[in-house]
Amino acid sequence: MTATTRILVSSETDDLVGQELFSQLDSVEVIPYDPTTTTLDERQRQAEIFVPPYRGTNRPMALMAQMPNLQMVQITAAGTDEWVNEIPDGVVLVGARGAHAGPVSEWVLSAALTQYRQWPALVRFQDQHIWAHRRFDADTLRGKRALIVGAGSIGSAVARLFAAFGAGSTLVARSSRDGVYAASEMPGLIRGHDIVVITAPLNAETTNLVDEKFLSAMADGAMLINAGRGKIVDTDALVAEVRSGRLRAALDVTEPEPLPPNHPLWSCPGVIISPHSARTVPGTNALCYSVAAQQVGEFLAGKVPSNAAIRIKY
Incomplete structure (x- = not known):
């Protein structure tokens, strides 16, 4: 991992709080991206950490294939079942368990x-x-x-x-x-x-x-x-x-x-x-990103994040 870790974070409104929280971590560069895009630019491709958007989390899943340095995917959902079989080998998948x-x-x-x-x-x-x-x-x-x-x-x-x-x-x-x-x-x-x-x-x-x-x-x-x-x-x-x-x-x-x-x-x-909306109330996105920032902080400190998918228990 480079001295400055690059975190790719959605530019949608619900995700701006995530950009702010991640930017407060030491030695990181927050790089915005549009989760509706199909192609990343050269700077975005260099990210080591990928954060899918709060809404429609799965939309940019295919973008992982364009990130050769990818080491961690941090999602804002509690469950990781939809991502666990899509993550490239060697990449850590982390959920937002606790936020919901x-x-x-x-x-x-x-x-x-x-x-x-x-x-x-x-x-x-x-x-x-x-x-x-x-x-x-x-x-x-x-x-x-x-x-x-x-x-x-x-x-x-x-x-x-x-x-x-x-x-x-x-x-x-x-x-x-x-x-x-x-x-x-x-x-x-x-x-x-x-x-x-x-x-x-x-x-x-x-x-x-x-x-x-x-x-x-x-x-x-x-x-x-x-x-x-x-x-x-x-x-x-x-x-x-x-x-x-x-x-x-x-x-x-x-x-x-x-x-x-x-x-x-x-x-x-x-x-x-109800239409899969139990978590959909004001402020939940901030709760999710607060947990996500904590998890990324653990990863940057050389630890296995406590919400890593391989350790999730029900």
Whole structure:
């Protein structure tokens, strides 16, 4: 690595805060680029660190092939599954795990409350100018039990928010640790919970984890909340369960994604869908770039960044 490390950072509005934060690191040169371009200029090609944009992260993926000195790719998403198989050999891939805990856990809480307090039904009554007193069945989050699959920063934040509303949580991760069950123990845990929250990353172990068998083990009336990745859930199996009215769901991610206009999930009873927007609130880009700057700082200091993809655990 040269004495001055060159960092290629998007010039889009959401990424300007990243340019500012990276420029505060010692011995770096921040080089802007247009993430819609297909060709880098000579100065941009010399970058050792590549930072895809906050929005539409995958758009400039092909540009990596034009950077012969590339040593690190720092993305602003928490999950690295879409990039991990595209990174050139010898290049470190790093995510922004930790930055999304606040916005995404808030979305999970809002999704649970929206379902329990029957806001979709209330809005439809409002659209018809109907005073629907005692015409809907509301419930409370208090006293419920949630199984949270993914005990990282997002899953742990969800557990804290649920606790504030009087709901208990069981956390599950790949391996057990204090207060966290191992994934191998999960089959015996599913039925005793009112809510299953998915905050795990997508990998070989979690693809189609929530399949027909998993869903059938959930208690009648239980709710699935997916804030992880769409491919973690078997969509056909979920459609069958929610169509029957046995389960409910709140989904920020789907498979396929975007969800086609004619997909049956749109009209399934007891389902609410948001367009992969759980993290999309003001200031999240700054949170992501704050974590990214920390990770780049670790890399420049000769360390393996704590969010390096090879070390990510759910």
